[in-house]
Amino acid sequence: MRKSTLRDVSRATGLSIFTVSKALNGGEGVSELSREQVLKAARELGYIPNRAAQELRKASRDSIAVVTASTSNSYYLDLMAGIQQMLQPSDWTVVVGDVAVNGAYDPALEDRMIRRLIESRTAGVISTLRLSFDNTQLLERWGVPLVFVDSSPPEDKPSLPSVTTDNYNASLMVGEHLAGHGYKRWLFLVYPSKWTSRFDRERGIRDAARFHGAHVDVIESENDPASASAAFADYLAAQGRLPDVLITGNTPLLLGAMTLVRQRAIRIPDDMALIGFDEFAWAPLIDPPVTVLNERSEEIGRVAARTLAAIIASQTEAEARGQPANPQYLPQYRQQVPAALVVRRSCGCGGGPHPFVAKETSR
Amino acid sequence: MRKSTLRDVSRATGLSIFTVSKALNGGEGVSELSREQVLKAARELGYIPNRAAQELRKASRDSIAVVTASTSNSYYLDLMAGIQQMLQPSDWTVVVGDVAVNGAYDPALEDRMIRRLIESRTAGVISTLRLSFDNTQLLERWGVPLVFVDSSPPEDKPSLPSVTTDNYNASLMVGEHLAGHGYKRWLFLVYPSKWTSRFDRERGIRDAARFHGAHVDVIESENDPASASAAFADYLAAQGRLPDVLITGNTPLLLGAMTLVRQRAIRIPDDMALIGFDEFAWAPLIDPPVTVLNERSEEIGRVAARTLAAIIASQTEAEARGQPANPQYLPQYRQQVPAALVVRRSCGCGGGPHPFVAKETSR
DNA sequence: GGTTTCCTCCTAAACGTTTAGGTTTTACCG
DNA sequence: CGGTAAAACCTAAACGTTTAGGAGGAAACC
Known part of the structure; x- marks a missing residue:
């Protein structure tokens, strides 16, 4: 059984290629009888149009x-x-x-x-x-x-x-929440600026910190967990102590940071609070459940x-x-698009089994 | 600036379409001078070939x-x-x-x-x-x-x-591990048979249960977290008590089940043990870390x-x-392809901060 | 019977490439 | 300078569609 073309269907029915094409595409000017014959033949021959030819012709x-x-x-x-x-x-x-x-x-x-x-x-x-x-x-x-x-x-x-996302206002909101907890020394772990949302996020965090009298360090990592883990470890080695709160720029970075947190047995939020950008399915099930800025992708x-x-x-x-x-x-x-803060436990908000508050950035 | 074709490049250089094509594709029989001219013209005109035409011609x-x-x-x-x-x-x-x-x-x-x-x-x-x-x-x-x-x-x-995956042996291995913990009443939460790996997994689990004198219930759910949650809830309602261990057929089902576990405040592994098919990045960070069969996708x-x-x-x-x-x-x-069991805490294996054992299915 | 109108169907020309086969130009040699 | 071979280039035909424009015939109208 070989690959069949319009020409094959044409030969099988005795109709011209033109008519066959019209019939298959549901065009006008084809008698019901002919159309039926064409459809039948096409089915039997297993005809499937060649997309390259269609695209070429139709500039589709x-x-x-x-x-x-x-x-x-x-x-x-x-x-x-x-x-x-x-x-x-x-x-x-x-x-x-x-x-x-x-x-x-x-x-x-x-x-x-x-x-x-x-x-x-x-x-x-x-x-x-x-x-x-x-x-x-x-x-x-x-x-x-x-x-x-x-x-x-x-x-x-x-x-x-x-x-x-309304990244600037979202970041301000994150900062405000952190300030509400009284955290003074923030660490923002962020991806490279190839992903340009970084700019607004960083600006928002910095402005919020300035406004609330907190200090913020920003460290950049490649956009994958392993790099994030390494960057965080380097920072800790240089500083010698934990920040009050770690803000992760997105989910892969959060994964990397959490891995190190687990290795070093850092207690969250007691030793260090944690908040992340981007909601994800497992966030509520992590130990502890992670507070997150939901960006509504x-x-x-x-x-x-x-x-x-x-x-x-x-x-x-x-x-x-x-x-x-x-x-x-x-x-x-x-x-x-406005974003919402999903408050769970990692930021230091205590809470029953389901601490779940959502606020929205004003537009 | 308009979309340019081979013909445009041909006109621009005074060479034939054939020669232009050869030159661009690095073919033989084109003088260095001509090739340079062609490449220059193509660059200036912003020429990019039309894939539909190429595919049609080359049957590529x-x-x-x-x-x-x-x-x-x-x-x-x-x-x-x-x-x-x-x-x-x-x-x-x-x-x-x-x-x-x-x-x-x-x-x-x-x-x-x-x-x-x-x-x-x-x-x-x-x-x-x-x-x-x-x-x-x-x-x-x-x-x-x-x-x-x-x-x-x-x-x-x-x-x-x-x-x-060597699903049958992998499932036997899972069953053996569960039997080692002494669990007698197993629940296997599994996806529809459209995904045919289900057959071997179910067969392995059932055989292992029979061999070790355990009882296994199998419930089917659509392949998404919400359905899994609902199916699990239905089962619990019907049974009136938890199984010794829950075995989830893949990650979406695990997510659904875990969500219910959290809602009902079921303690794992104390109230019920848990083991899942398929490794995933967050597994070690869940509360508790989830024991998983890594299928090496x-x-x-x-x-x-x-x-x-x-x-x-x-x-x-x-x-x-x-x-x-x-x-x-x-x-x-x-x-x-052989699979490996990644033992963490959810199955009931106690353990230090990183209980991490890997066994392989024999081939 | 001639003209018009409407359907159905056809022929032929595209679309932008690649390539088989042929022709011209160039280079080389005696 | 004639002859030959290789290099450079060209013409033309394909690939499988869609579509513009028209042919042919039957029915409808005068």
């Missing part, structure tokens, strides 16, 4: 890419869920492109990925990290709309859309997907009117 | 698909890592196809996915779940090699390759990828000799 763009690094971060799964939810119905194909090898971001991989996406004439891109200037340039040149999530565009392209995904879809729609509409097909980026496409 | 098959459901299960990330590791160097593109919507497996989605994969002339498929007979049939008809991981082929196609991924690559290679070789291009499935393609 029906897939959307999500660019990500360090997929192991669980927020990414929620993000994807949000995106899928929004895009599935209008049947876009969502593909994910990982630009990390063995968990570490690789610029060469970023270049390769963007090229690939253009090669396959992707309709739009959602990126979880700041892309290089050249790559945003390239996408623009090829008229591929781009939306950043949880990250901001390169400085030279400030008008590009982005959907982020699913909602972020939905907003980003909706935005991208809108841009593409207006683009194809302009194209239909024969106008230049460059994506139009409106100012209102820069959006922030 | 350079991507491999991983079919999965319920991505949220973290073992899948390790699996992917193993596959990528093996396939990245030979520059296959690995795409993942999720056949679950909102975490729930959907047969219609499976059909759609397989069709899509054939449409895009995917070179090979790795599936984490048993596919329908029709779909395996379809893939076979189109000459697309198929390897199952952590799951087995439909009964009608027993010769298809599969790479699984990364290794499974590597083996599966290697097997698939071998099948494809022999297939293309046969094709080159003008022979039938159906994939050849050899008996040795059915492989089992």
Whole structure:
């Protein structure tokens, strides 16, 4: 049994390739009889269209890419869920492109990925990290709309859309909570600035510390647990004592820090309090349950997907009117999603079996 | 700035399309001067080839698909890592196809996915779940090699390759450990048989129970935490008391069960012991640290990828000799990877700060 | 009977590459 | 300078679709 083409179906039915194509795609101008014959023959021959040929002919763009690094971060799964939810119905194909090898971001991989996406004439891109200037340039040149999530565009392209947590206010809120506990010496363990949410988070923490008369040390680690563990250990070795509270920039860093905490038998929150960015499924089950800033990645995904879809729609509409097909980026496409603090035990809040309070950042 | 084609580059250089193509692809028979000119022009024009056209012409098959459901299960990330590791160097593109919507497996989605994969002339498929007979049939008809991981082929196609954990022996080992603790009443909370690893796991647990004179109840839950929680609650309501030990079939089910455990303030391992299938990053940090059967998904991924690559290679070789291009499935393609028991505290093993013992299933 | 209208179906030209086979140019040699 | 071989390049045909434009015939109208 061999791979069959439209021509095979055409031969089998005695109808022309044109008619067969029309019949299969539900077009007008085909008699019911012919259509039935075609469908029957196609089924029997196991005909499945060749997508490459379709795309070539239709210049079709029906897939959307999500660019990500360090997929192991669980927020990414929620993000994807949000995106899928929004895009599935209008049947876009969502593909994910990982630009990390063995968990570490690789610029060469970023270049390769963007090229690939253009090669396959992707309709739009959602990126979880700041892309290089050249790559945003390239996408623009090829008229591929781009939306950043949880990250901001390169400085030279400030008008590009982005959907982020309200990181600054969220961090202020975290700081306020810590100050409420009376902690004076904070440690912020954070990932590299390739993930640009770092800037606002760090700024918020620093401002909160200044405002509340606390001192904050910031240490940077690669975006994986092992590096985080090492960075934390180095800090402790240099300082000789624990901070009042450790703030971890995201879940992989939290995992790394917790591993060291366990090894050194550090008691939380007695010896040191702990608070983390990003909610995750196991947080309530850890010993002790971890207080966390929930950044609502699913909602972020939905907003980003909706935005991208809108841009593409207006683009194809302009194209239909024969106008230049460059994506139009409106100012209102820069959006922030509020975050909520999920208070558990690690921050020092005592509590019954389920200490669970949620506050929201004001918008 | 508009999208440029080979023809544009050709016009810009005064060379023919043929020469331009050769030059870009590093082919012979192009003078150094011409090549330079072509590369320069291509760069200036921002030329990027159209993949659809290339694929159509070359009938190229350079991507491999991983079919999965319920991505949220973290073992899948390790699996992917193993596959990528093996396939990245030979520059296959690995795409993942999720056949679950909102975490729930959907047969219609499976059909759609397989069709899509054939449409895009995917070179090979790795599936984490048993596919329908029709779909395996379809893939076979189109000459697309198929390897199952952590799951087995439909009964009608027993010769298809599969790479699984040595689930039966692993389960025996789990049972033996439980018997060693003297537990007599076991509860096995397990996912639906769509994921075929269930069969061997259940059989192993049952055999071990029989051998050691224990009683085992098996309850089935959908493959997500909420369902697991509900199923466990139902069981408790019906029984009126806790089992000696709860065995969870995978990580999402463990999460669901643990959530209920926390709600009901069940003390582990005092009130009930706990042991789970599949290792995951947070297991050592849970309260108490969870004893787990580590199924080595990364290794499974590597083996599966290697097997698939071998099948494809022999297939293309046969094709080159003008022979039938159906994939050849050899008996040795059915492989089992040993698993290891990671003993922590939840099973009742007391222990210092790091009770960490690893045993392997004998092969 | 001639004209118009409507259906159904067809031919042929694209889409942007790769490649088989051929032709021109260049380089070299006697 | 003629002849030959290699190098450089070209023309044209494919790959499997979709689609613009039109042919053919039957029914409907005058």
